Amino acid sequence: MQQGSAYFIEEVSTVQETHTLSVLVDNEPGVLARVIGLFSGRGYNIDSLTVSETSHEEHISRITIVTTATPPVLQQIRSQLGRLVPVHEVADLSTFDVAPLERELALIKVTGTGDKRVEALRLADAFRATVIDATAEHFVFEMTGRQNKIEQFISIMQPLGLVEVCRTGVVALRRGPNKT
């Protein structure tokens, strides 16, 4: 921090925090490239990114970005995103009183026979993953949940014949009746 310049400001921390940003943008060509280019050009991290049009009449997309940075850099990320011309609104969901609702969807392919196969199916049931494709040698599980739940399930499947994983990245909304 700059010595002595902190009168009314909070202590500048060097501790990294992970925040979930929700960005409403005009769904026009190149808008995602602008957002990603901003992150790579200025050296910010993207831990997860999801994007889809959420309002078809107005052609507005919601981009959900999970990023890790120090608080001053997080402030810069919000301001820099706000500066992009097609951006309507930038909300940092991690700054509200309660943590945001976050979900991710994953497809997990597991192969195996015998005990391992039975164990995989049993664990999938415990994690509320559903079987969406199967043969005698494999399952594809679909599961939705918080990131750590998915991480945990994947690591458990590792010794049981995990073949490949596809994840959507985090989608998130603010809790409660108010808009983000």
Add this chain to the structure above:
Amino acid sequence: MTRQMTGAEMVIQALKDQGVDHIFGYPGGAVLPIYDEIFQQEDIRHILVRHEQGAGHAAEGYARSTGKVGVLLVTSGPGATNAVTPLADALMDSIPLVCISGQVPTSLIGSDAFQECDTSGITRPCTKHNYLVRSVEELPRILHEAFYVARSGRPGPVVVDIPKDVQFATGTYHGPSNVSHKTYHPQLKGDLDAVRKAVDMLVNAKKPILYTGGGVINSGTEACQMLRELVALTGFPITSTLMGLGAYPASGKEWLGMLGMHGTYEANMAMHECDVMLCVGARFDDRITGRLDAFSPNSKKIHIDIDPSSINKIVQVDLGIVGDVGHVLEDMVRIWRAGGKKNDKQDLATWWERIKIWRKRDCLAYRPNEDVIMPQYALQRLSEKLKGRDYYITTEVGQHQMWAAQFLGFEEPHRWMTSGGLGTMGYGFPAAIGVQTAHPESLVVDISGDGSVQMNIQELATAIQHNLPVKIMILNNEHLGMVRQWQQLLHGNRLSNSYVEAMPDFVKLADAYGAKGIVCDKPDKLDAAIDEMIAYDGPVIFDCRVAKLANCFPMIPSGRAHNDMLFSDEAEDETMIANAIGDAGKKLV
């Protein structure tokens, strides 16, 4: 007004509706339909440059000297890539530009067609915004939006990339009045509570300083007027960045000179020791702050900026005010007056006494020489000769630029055009062409170095063709002076590639283009040479041969703080130079 016309016609009509009277450009296959429209009208004058980089810098000079949006027109592929440097330059210095580029026909995009490049992809990070026009129906909206985005908020460059088939296609044109932007609405008025708080902080300051930047000039002449009123009202000392020179008059008694790496001792010391700093439309650039952890360590900082991302980007401030500088300063002056606020005159007088001691250091002093023209002397003589004239100055980048900032005083905004953020050598001459285009009767001088001038020397043909009597004054030391200065400070005086061998004969060069060449290497002949340059009715290259090894001081070497400057009299000692920058500083730029 709506009517049917082709895309190419729409471009010209939109330029007219936006009040554009000059554009800078270079034709090519993908913009031929637009050039055909230019041929068939007389309202918009096209200045044919010799390289698209020249078009961009000329448009920047035009914009910066008028406060209007500068326009350039380039073809696809190399035309667009050549314009990238001025676009990046304009983004860094917040200059409003609209760059119209041709693109291969829509059906060929992505096929590696002749002169195809991904212009919108290449220019995305070096523009404020850009558009690839996909149909003629959206062209009028995009054109008017481009002007709106370029000039609103923190100004910047906007590219409109128009495929050739869109230029030929016919659609419905509408004027600028029915365009309102969906998302981009910068905040102009500052939060009044914050402004009141700022006024309170200023009233109670014992050692205040105003640190102003290019944002004041971008905000307009009213903002500069408000700044002058605020200084008159408060009696506070004021300094400015390179980009902000002229917002407050250099002859004003509160003026401390420029601050930063080659700023004055008094400005930097006052920044270091102040207790309240009011930053107005500046952005705490590394050339301003020097060593960050020792930057103005005991001050409360207030920052006014129209760009929220500028606040707390480099330096954490105590009070940030988002808004147009002009509006916020107006509120500030009004609240100061209405409150009948009176700051402690005694405290302020003590502060000024301290500043006067720093001023006595006479930090810009240099050792005069009777045999060789000192570059500082050349600029002092030029400054003398400019007095009473209607003049504009542009510069290239390097030692000459810093000396020009130190020795030419600016009384008015929009009179000083220089590449600050990007530091683009080759900026000044084409920028001068743009300035001269906007102000045909004024004296326009490009202060140059022998290195920079050769980066866009081809534009001499442009100046000749369009009767633009731009004066280039080269402070010729046969070196890339600032590179050499850094090699002396950082790299044991090993002058790797900073000596410019095979220097052209600038007089013959001027002659070859049909301009006038003047050379002078004696201090006693200098005045006559400057007079001759000013008096000549046409473009001039004045090859002013100056001391070859003069360095630019004072200087905050990298990694040092504001109160730790290097002076010219100290720098004559070789060990001092060798040890001026520590290991940490050597890693900085």
